[in-house]
Amino acid sequence: MKYNVFVGGIHIESSTFTPYRSGEKDFFITKGDELLKRYPWIDTYQDKVNFIPIMHARALPGGIVKRSFYDKYLKDFMQVLDLALKQFKLDGFFLDIHGAMSLEGSVDAEGDFICALREKIGPKAPVCASMDLHGNISQTLFDLSTVLTCYRTAPHIDAVQTRERNLTNLLTVLDGRKQGKKIAKAMVSVPILLPGEQTSTEVEPGKSLYAQIPQQLLHKDGVLDTSIWMGFPWADQPRSRAAVCAYGFNQDNTVACAKELAEKFWDYKNDFTFVGPVAPLKEGLQKALESKEKPYFLSDTGDNPGAGGDNDTVIVLKEILNSGAEKNKKIALVSIKDEQTVQELKANQIDDYVHVNLGGKINKALGGPVNTTMQLINRYSDTKAGDSVVLKKDNLSLVVTSNRYQFATEKNFQNAGLGSYQDYDIVIVKIGYLEPDLSRAAKGWTMLLTPGSVNQDLKNLAFDNLTRPLYPFDDGFTPCLDVCVQET
Ligand SMILES: [Zn+2]
Known part of the structure; x- marks a missing residue:
C-alpha cells in the first residue's frame, strides 16, 4: 500500500x-x-x-x-x-x-x-x-x-x-x-x-x-x-x-x-x-575605484531584495553620480525596481536621451528619487522581473525592472543585454553575500553597509517586539x- x-x-x-x-x-x-x-x-x-x-x-x-x-x-x-x-x-x-x-x-x-x-x-x-x-x-x-x-x-x-x-x-x-x-x-x-x-x-x-x-x-x-x-x-x-x-x-x-x-x-x-569585507558606502566605493582587478563586486546590502529589501533605494546611485565615478570606470548597477519609470519610457525609442525620476519611491525616508538624464539603450521583458529597461550615463549601465527582482546569476545579467561580468570594472548588485555565480567571477568584493529595510546594522533598527535577552542586542547574560x- x-x-x-x-x-x-x-x-x-x-x-x-x-x-x-x-x-x-x-x-x-x-x-x-x-x-x-x-x-x-x-x-x-x-x-x-x-x-x-x-x-x-x-x-x-x-x-x-x-x-x-x-x-x-x-x-x-x-x-x-x-x-x-x-x-x-x-x-x-x-x-x-x-x-x-x-x-x-x-x-x-x-x-x-x-x-x-x-x-x-x-x-x-x-x-x-x-x-x-x-x-x-x-x-x-x-x-x-x-x-x-x-x-x-x-x-x-x-x-x-x-x-x-x-x-x-x-x-x-x-x-x-x-x-x-x-x-x-x-x-x-x-x-x-x-x-x-x-x-x-x-x-x-x-x-x-x-x-x-x-x-x-x-x-x-x-x-x-x-x-x-x-x-x-x-x-x-x-x-x-x-x-x-x-x-x-x-x-x-x-x-x-x-x-x-x-x-x-x-x-x-x-x-x-561578516563573511566578506565590509565598508561604509563612500569607503567601499573608493576601494572598488582603486582596484586594479576587475570585475570588482559591491553588494548594496541594505537594499537586498533577497532578504526583503525595498529594491528601489538610490543611495549608491547618488554616490556614484556625485563622485563622477561613471566617467572613468565601466560600472553596471543591477537593479532598481521602478515600474512607473519603465511605463513612462514606453513611448521612447532606443538611444533616446530621457529624463528620469528614478527609484526612491518605496521607502520615502531614504532620500527619494534621483533626477537625471540618461540614455535608453535596451528594453526587454522577463517573466519574473517584468518589463525592464537598461539606461546608460557615460560608462554606467543601470537596469530598471517593473517587479522586485534580484540579479543572482550571470544569465540574468546577460538577459538584460549587459554582456559578461568581465566587461565591467565594477558590478553593483543589490544582494548580501555573493551567490555562487557572482562569487566565482568576483576579483574583488566589498559588502557596502548601506542603510535600508534590511540594514546589516541590526542594533540601529527599531525593534520593539523581540524576546529579550537576545545576543547581540544584549550581552553578558546567562542563556536559557x-x-x-x-x-x-
Ligand atoms: Zn535563506
Whole structure:
C-alpha cells in the first residue's frame, strides 16, 4: 500500500522594516503537476508514495504579506484540501514553507498556517515541514508539526535535498508508526539573532557548527534528523531568533543532540563576523575605484531584495553620480525596481536621451528619487522581473525592472543585454553575500553597509517586539538553553 502524502504550503521571507507590502503580484502559485515540479526526485518514490499536490505559493523575499492576499490564498488552499480529503485518506502532510513570512495582523504567520491546517486535518496525521535555515521556529510551529527540517547550507545549495529529506523523514515516521514507534521531538530556542551575512556555512564558525549535524546523525543511534535555524533578523517579532531541533526514536539521544547543538552555537556566538569585507558606502566605493582587478563586486546590502529589501533605494546611485565615478570606470548597477519609470519610457525609442525620476519611491525616508538624464539603450521583458529597461550615463549601465527582482546569476545579467561580468570594472548588485555565480567571477568584493529595510546594522533598527535577552542586542547574560521535549 502506498502512502498518500499531501503537499503544499507558502514560502516567503518578509521584512517588517520595508513599507512595501507583498501581495498577489509577488506570489507564484502552483497546483497539480506544476507544483510537483519543485521535487525533481519525486519519481524515486513512486512505488511508495502517492503524491497529492494541494497548493503552493512562493515569492521573492519582500515586505509584510497583505492580509487580503493571504486570506484568499488560505481559502483556496483549504478548498483544494477539502476536495483531496474527500478523495484520499491522508497519511501525511508535506509542508513546504520558508518560515519567515510576516503577515498583516500576525506575529507568527507559519504558526497560524499550521493551526489552520491542523483544524482541517486533525491532530493525528504527521505534518513534516521543510524550511529555510533563515526561518523562525515558534512554539506553535514546533508543537503542531511532527518533524521540522531546514537547509544545512548558506548560500542554499541544498534546497532540493532538504525537501527530499523532509519526505524521507515523513516516511520514516509513517513506517515507525506501523511498528508502534513514537517520535521524540526536542527543541531549543537559542537567544541569538544574526544576519545571514555573518552566518554563512562556507566559513567559520558556521561551517563547523553545521558540520556537527552529519556527525550527530552518524554517531547517535535512533536520531532521525537535527537542524539549526539561524532565524530571520529583519522581522520585529517575538519569534525572531535562532533555534535547534532534533527528532528521533531514541529520546535520550535526541535530547542530547539538541542540547549539544544549542550549546555549541552559544559557544561560537562571538566568532560570527561578516563573511566578506565590509565598508561604509563612500569607503567601499573608493576601494572598488582603486582596484586594479576587475570585475570588482559591491553588494548594496541594505537594499537586498533577497532578504526583503525595498529594491528601489538610490543611495549608491547618488554616490556614484556625485563622485563622477561613471566617467572613468565601466560600472553596471543591477537593479532598481521602478515600474512607473519603465511605463513612462514606453513611448521612447532606443538611444533616446530621457529624463528620469528614478527609484526612491518605496521607502520615502531614504532620500527619494534621483533626477537625471540618461540614455535608453535596451528594453526587454522577463517573466519574473517584468518589463525592464537598461539606461546608460557615460560608462554606467543601470537596469530598471517593473517587479522586485534580484540579479543572482550571470544569465540574468546577460538577459538584460549587459554582456559578461568581465566587461565591467565594477558590478553593483543589490544582494548580501555573493551567490555562487557572482562569487566565482568576483576579483574583488566589498559588502557596502548601506542603510535600508534590511540594514546589516541590526542594533540601529527599531525593534520593539523581540524576546529579550537576545545576543547581540544584549550581552553578558546567562542563556536559557532548556530543551523542550515532546513525544508524538
Ligand atoms: Zn535563506
